[in-house]
Amino acid sequence: MSFETVLPYLIVLGKCVFAVAFVMQIVPLLIWGERKGAAYIQDRPGPNRADIMGIRAGGLVHTLNDVVKLVMKEDIVPQHVEKFYWALAPVIAMTVALVTFIVVPFGDTFMGVPLKVSDIDGGLLFVLAMTSLGVYGIMLAGWASNNKFSLLGGLRASAQMVSYELAMGLSAVVIFLGSGSLSLSVIAEQQALPLELGFISIPAFNWNVFSVPGAIAFILFWVAAFAETNRTPFDLPEGEAELVGGYHTEYSSLRFALFFMAEYANMIVASAVTATLFFGGYNVPFLNGETIRANADTLVALIGFGAVPVLLFFSALAWKRRNRPFYRAIAVDDIRHREPKFWTATWLGLAVVHAGVGVLGLSGIIGANGPTGIGPDTVAFVLQLTALALKVLLGCWIMIWVRWTLPRFRYDQLMNLGWRVMLPVALVNVFVAAVWIIVKESLFA
């Protein structure tokens, strides 16, 4: 077998690994964000004790500890469960969460390779189908656990997810009414087009959220996404006050970790899909793919040198932190005194690296062969991936933020909101979108 025949498979494999890694890398970050965000909202410092050689990294080390703890824990299989389905449930939950990500584009192209794992024509339908499959993981867990609390949790989850899927689907209708395609990459590309106002063309603000039906659809989609991912204020399936732990009561060790990670993976995927549908996906505002590639050198120089003062500022902040009351309270020979020095050095090092990147941009090597080739493509890839990652992280932060702000809904309120508010609004919004498109086309076309 020659390299040429294997290459396409290798590329697909690489993209799969990349997509899974992208999601799985953000998971620990989110767990940290959840803890630290909760703590800061509640005016307490949050996790800050675990350390590696005195470096606590603001509590990030705790996430590592969690992994070790969950892996080392005893995997208890209760006597009364339906073993096969019980073991299957967390796997389904995790798989479905990860699989949804394959239709989300994370860049336009890299050396001619489209940057999405799979460009399914009905990508949006695939997302909706997968989110509705996600309910099976929870339902199976609830049913196979063979205990009343898990069963109630599973029941609640299925009722809730089925109800909110309608509003979610209807708000997605608005998007493909506008785009004429169900493919997420087409939807993302269309949002990169400049905004044509007849007399002026702006290379930004063409995201779907910048229109009346789009904004309403976004709010509906986002609220439904909360319900689909079982996040507060819609986390009734695991309402610990009534249901112990809900559907994952009977799980321990890695199986519990799978459910736990699936929740975060779901958050990431929901944010990624929302970003793609409403916020231009991987698009950098004012910079579409061609602009980035044509000005690769300038951009690299700007970003490289622009980051230097910021990083120096961080470095100075880290250096200042050595005078905090905490460092004055601990013993002089305490290992944690390294921490401010470590961060000062790290930020300084990063500043040097960024200065180097800036010099690289100034030298003009990247775009020497014109706007094609590996240099400009790498710049475009990095920028677009960063844009997507930032949008995803922002979405996830909003989920965390809402979780620590709002109390849980009562079950009848949840159903009322889903069926009597969101569904009619979503239906009306479809008509608004149709009218909007006609008006827009007759005005500007």
Next chain:
Amino acid sequence: MALPAPRKKLSTPESVYLVEVIKGMFLTMSHVIKNILDQDRFRTIEYPDMRKPMAARYRGAHRLTTRPDGKVKCVACMCCPTICPAKCITIIAGEAADDPAEKFPIEFDIDMLRCIFCGFCVEACPKDAIRMDTKIYEINAYTRQDMVHNKSYMINLMDGLKPEAEDVYRAHPEQAPAGYTFDEKPVA
């Protein structure tokens, strides 16, 4: 069955939820931003690295006071075991012919697992022989037997002989209770 409590009628913006939700979110975000900008804003005391200064009247572990000649002030009058509501003080009295006090405790044990830190023993003592002014709250041990503080332990408590917190005090002398010394004295 109790009647349901009357519900407040929601105004129109309140019944839409979204406005109120966003208001609430701004409130929580303002806390996050304030806390990021000033990380010493927290009231959290990072025990064991930091300690709360205890109030002067804080009732900590018991100690037995001594006379200038080094003997305990306690005259084994049995006031404290009598008043102790937890019945955790055990005193075996002895006679000292060469001492004007005539009576002294041979054994003086307080079972800290049973003590409720009411301070009655301190109040009852006619000789100011027992005090709870050590501000030591780390009363811990690996065995139940070690939780029974005996006479020599309580005499030397402030001389750094026993509590498990000793290690911490040694590492952070500035956090040890006032008057705590570290030179090891032989057990009396």
